[in-house]
Amino acid sequence: MCRPEHFAVTYAINPWMDPAAGADAGRAVAQWEALRAAYLALGHEVSLIDPVEGLPDMVFAANGALVVGGRVYGARFAFPERYAEGPAYARWLRDNGFTDVLEPQYTNEGEGDFLTLDDVILAGTGFRTDIAAHQEAQEFLGRPVVTLRLVDPRFYHLDTALFPLGGRDVAYYPGAFSPGSRAVLERLFPHAVIAGERDAAVLGLNAVCDGRNVVVNAEAAGLIGALAERGYTPVPVDLSELRKAGGGPKCCTLELRPAP
Numbered sequence: 001m002c003r004p005e006h007f008a009v010t011y012a013i014n015p016w017m018d019p020a021a022g023a024d025a026g027r028a029v030a031q032w033e034a035l036r037a038a039y040l041a042l043g044h045e046v047s048l049i050d051p052v053e054g055l056p057d058m059v060f061a062a063n064g065a066l067v068v069g070g071r072v073y074g075a076r077f078a079f080p081e082r083y084a085e086g087p088a089y090a091r092w093l094r095d096n097g098f099t100d101v102l103e104p105q106y107t108n109e110g111e112g113d114f115l116t117l118d119d120v121i122l123a124g125t126g127f128r129t130d131i132a133a134h135q136e137a138q139e140f141l142g143r144p145v146v147t148l149r150l151v152d153p154r155f156y157h158l159d160t161a162l163f164p165l166g167g168r169d170v171a172y173y174p175g176a177f178s179p180g181s182r183a184v185l186e187r188l189f190p191h192a193v194i195a196g197e198r199d200a201a202v203l204g205l206n207a208v209c210d211g212r213n214v215v216v217n218a219e220a221a222g223l224i225g226a227l228a229e230r231g232y233t234p235v236p237v238d239l240s241e242l243r244k245a246g247g248g249p250k251c252c253t254l255e256l257r258p259a260p
């Protein structure tokens with residue numbers, strides 16, 4: 001995770017961002033501290049990368065890389081405002097024992113568009129990540145990568161529209177996907193939790209599940225109810241300040257999956 005000390009909304013690269021309205025870094029830090037505390041209370045280990053001045057979106061650690069089996073598929077950001085984050089995250093990972101790092105040839109925004117399940121990696125395209133990066137990641141990681149096409153600009157990263165419920169199932173908002181990708185999701189995950197527009201519109205799908213607990217935006221009431229009904233334990237958090245940049249709990253979280 002990356003403390004949002006330099007958080008701000010100074011440019012607009014997704015429809016959530018309004019530079020005229022701005023954002024409050026102090027409030028963002030307080031909300032982010034509560035998210036970190038929630039992970040620690042659940043027994044998860046949290047490592048921190050130093051925030052860099054001039055990179056207001058660096059709090060969204062999910063975009064910094066994709067780490068699977070101890071191998072790091074580096075990020076290559078779509079917009080110049082965020083270019084410098086790719087090397088910063090790659091450097092941190094190298095310095096912290098992840099030496100097998102691929103510098104990507106193709107544009108990809110890390111775990112924003114790559115979500116890892118037991119047998120497949122789901123990969124988004126349409127707004128940020130180049131479909132050629134899906135191939136590149138598959139080849140480097142040796143895991144099947146399934147392409148999903150995003151069609152609604154509010155849900156510009158895969159992790160704004162879908163999250164893994166452990167290693168074998170997912171929750172998602174169908175309206176974010178092309179008809180073909182919706183059919184793929186129905187075939188792969190016939191028992192998925194289907195979220196409605198209202199939960200999606202508060203970034204409820206930008207959640208983190210450890211197999212049992214689901215850290216999720218508190219405003220996503222319908223989704224929280226559906227998860228509880230399935231036997232998951234929702235852990236509601238308020239990240240409303242970070243949502244002004246288009247991010248939620250998952251965006252703030254890069255998962256470090258160690259070598260087997």
Ligand code: ARG
Nearest residue numbers: 014060062112157245247251
């Ligand atoms: N303002 C950031 C951007 O548009 C938000 C990134 C959110 N991260 C995520 N994993 N969806 O790039």
